Amino acid sequence: MRGFPLSRYFQDRSRGQNKRARTRGVLIDSGLEIFGQKGIINARLDDITKFAGLSNATFYNHFQDKNDLVSAVAMAIGAELVAAIDEQVVDTENAAIRLVVSTNIAMRAALQHERWCHVIAASFFYGPEGVIDVSGYLKIYVDTGIAQGVFKTTSDRFQLNQLASVFISGLGLVGLNKNNLSIVDRTSENLLRLLGVTPVMASAVLKKAQAFYR
Numbered sequence: 001m002r003g004f005p006l007s008r009y010f011q012d013r014s015r016g017q018n019k020r021a022r023t024r025g026v027l028i029d030s031g032l033e034i035f036g037q038k039g040i041i042n043a044r045l046d047d048i049t050k051f052a053g054l055s056n057a058t059f060y061n062h063f064q065d066k067n068d069l070v071s072a073v074a075m076a077i078g079a080e081l082v083a084a085i086d087e088q089v090v091d092t093e094n095a096a097i098r099l100v101v102s103t104n105i106a107m108r109a110a111l112q113h114e115r116w117c118h119v120i121a122a123s124f125f126y127g128p129e130g131v132i133d134v135s136g137y138l139k140i141y142v143d144t145g146i147a148q149g150v151f152k153t154t155s156d157r158f159q160l161n162q163l164a165s166v167f168i169s170g171l172g173l174v175g176l177n178k179n180n181l182s183i184v185d186r187t188s189e190n191l192l193r194l195l196g197v198t199p200v201m202a203s204a205v206l207k208k209a210q211a212f213y214r
Contacts, residue, residue: 009113010076024062026052028076031069036115040070040122074123077116081106082137088212095145096197100188100209102141103167107174107184121172134167135160145195152196159194166190 010032014025030052034043045066049059063069085102092098111117139160145151153159170187177183185206192202 009080020062023054023058024072026054027059027062027069028073030054031073032077032115032119035070035073035122036118040119070123073119077120081109084109092212093148094150094205095141095148096150096192096195096201096205097209097212099138099141099145099191099195100205101212103170103188103191104184104209104212106167107171107187108181111174117171117174121168134164138163138167142195150197153194163191163194166194 008029010028011022011025014022027048030048031043034047034051037043038047043066045056045059048066048069049056052059059069063072085105088105089098089101092101109116135157139155142151142153142155142160142163146153146155166187170183170190174180174183174187188206188209189202192205193199197205
C-alpha cells in the first residue's frame, strides 16, 4: 500500500494532468517529505521510492539522480512562492515595500507547509543543483530599488549572497519558532538595513507593507 506523504500538495497540483505528471508530483512530494525528515544529504533514493510506493526504475524515468530531484523539489516550492508573491505585490511599484511583502509572504507560505522551511534552507547550502535562486530573485528588487533611489547599495554577487543568507537564516529561525512571527519582520528590517535604508525609513516601510499581508 502506498505511503502517501503527509503533504500531497504537488500531487494535488497535478490532478487532471497525464500519468507522467501525476507520478512526478508523487515523487516530488515524497522527496520533500524524506528531505524534511532526514535532511537532503542523509536521504536515500530507496527511502524516497519506498515512501512513494514506486520502484527505483520509475524514479529514473523521471529524474537522473537524487540531485535532480532536489532541484525539482526546490524549483517546485520556489514557483509556488513566486506565484503567491506576485499576486500580492502587483499594486505597488516601490521596491522596498515589494521586498518586505515578498519576504513576509514567502516565510508565511513556507510555514503553512511544514517541510518547506527545512528544504528551502537545506537546499541553499546543499549545492548549486538544489539551490532556489534566492539571490537571483532578490537582484530584481535590488536593481529596481537602486534605480528608484530607494536602496543605497550595489547588486554585486557578495551583496546579493549576504541578502540571501539573511533571508535563509530568518526562514530557518521562523521554522523553529512558529509562534514568533516577529522574526519575519526582523528579517525584513535586516534586509532593508543591508540595502542602505535608514532605521526610520525601514520602520515606515514595514508599516506600509502590512496592508498587503495582514
